[in-house]
Amino acid sequence: xxxxxxxxxxxxxxxxxxxxxxxxxxxxxxxxxxxxxxxxxxxxxxxxxxxxxxxxxxxxxxxxxxxxxxxxxxxxxxxxxxxxxxxxxxxxxxxxxxxxxxxxxxxxxxxxxxxxxxxxxxxxxxxxxxxxxxxxxxxxxxxxx
Amino acid sequence: xxxxxxxxxxxxxxxxxxxxxxxxxxxxxxxxxxxxxxxxxxxxxxxxxxxxxxxxxxxxxxxxxxxxxxxxxxxxxxxxxxxxxxxxxxxxxxxxxxxxxxxxxxxxxxxxxxxxxx
Numbered sequence: 001x002x003x004x005x006x007x008x009x010x011x012x013x014x015x016x017x018x019x020x021x022x023x024x025x026x027x028x029x030x031x032x033x034x035x036x037x038x039x040x041x042x043x044x045x046x047x048x049x050x051x052x053x054x055x056x057x058x059x060x061x062x063x064x065x066x067x068x069x070x071x072x073x074x075x076x077x078x079x080x081x082x083x084x085x086x087x088x089x090x091x092x093x094x095x096x097x098x099x100x101x102x103x104x105x106x107x108x109x110x111x112x113x114x115x116x117x118x119x120x121x122x123x124x125x126x127x128x129x130x131x132x133x134x135x136x137x138x139x140x141x142x143x144x145x
Numbered sequence: 146x147x148x149x150x151x152x153x154x155x156x157x158x159x160x161x162x163x164x165x166x167x168x169x170x171x172x173x174x175x176x177x178x179x180x181x182x183x184x185x186x187x188x189x190x191x192x193x194x195x196x197x198x199x200x201x202x203x204x205x206x207x208x209x210x211x212x213x214x215x216x217x218x219x220x221x222x223x224x225x226x227x228x229x230x231x232x233x234x235x236x237x238x239x240x241x242x243x244x245x246x247x248x249x250x251x252x253x254x255x256x257x258x259x260x261x262x263x
Binding site for chain 2: 075
């Protein structure tokens with residue numbers, strides 16, 4: 001974790017006889033939480049999805065739920081599956097956004113530190129989250145059966 | 146920093162690789178989102194990806210995913226600190242618990258993906 005994201009800001013420095021007042025940096029807390037949880041979820045859940053749905057299923061080595069419309073649509077209608085897929089897809093993108101932005105910084109792209117880059121990368125993660133919600137809600141109707 | 150600094154030492158190189166793992170993982174997840182969206186094509190129009198190119202892409206992404214998993218979960222020993230009866234839990238035990246959680250989650254997810262294919 002290469003970026004400094006302090007969990008509190010010092011405000012009022014140099015004022016009021018040198019007193020320092022700290023307030024919680026809620027935004028930093030939120031982005032750090034999303035970064036950490038996204039990293040954990042990607043680490044724990046993604047390899048098995050890639051192995052089974054990206055390799056073993058397409059090669060026909062094991063039957064996989066997304067290889068046939070009936071089984072795939074049946075699973076996608078389950079609200080718990082929709083929630084799981086939202087977490088699986090959306091959270092890692094907040095992790096990816098942070099890492100890729102700092103990858104550019106490390107590779108000598110100073111513009112990646114700026115506010116426009118932050119809007120692009122973290123806004124991209126938000127856009128993927130909203131797109132995932134839209135797709136999950138509109139592709140297969142919610143079914144409790 | 147001079148251009149290409151990360152190619153000068155192997156640990157710098159692997160640090161950059163660790164950061165780069167996000168890109169192939171993001172691409173694979175976008176494909177996955179597409180796979181979900183394709184379910185709206187209906188039974189006659191649904192054709193899951195089966196090409197050799199897609200399998201090769203997934204193999205490459207899996208290597209990056211495994212590298213992300215190993216490096217990220219190994220960090221837990223340095224980040225997480227717990228005390229039990231006023232004694233700190235060894236960092237190796239914390240890392241071991243992370244890898245155990247990874248193994249357990251993989252078994253459960255793998256079982257669901259295969260079991261509900263029937």
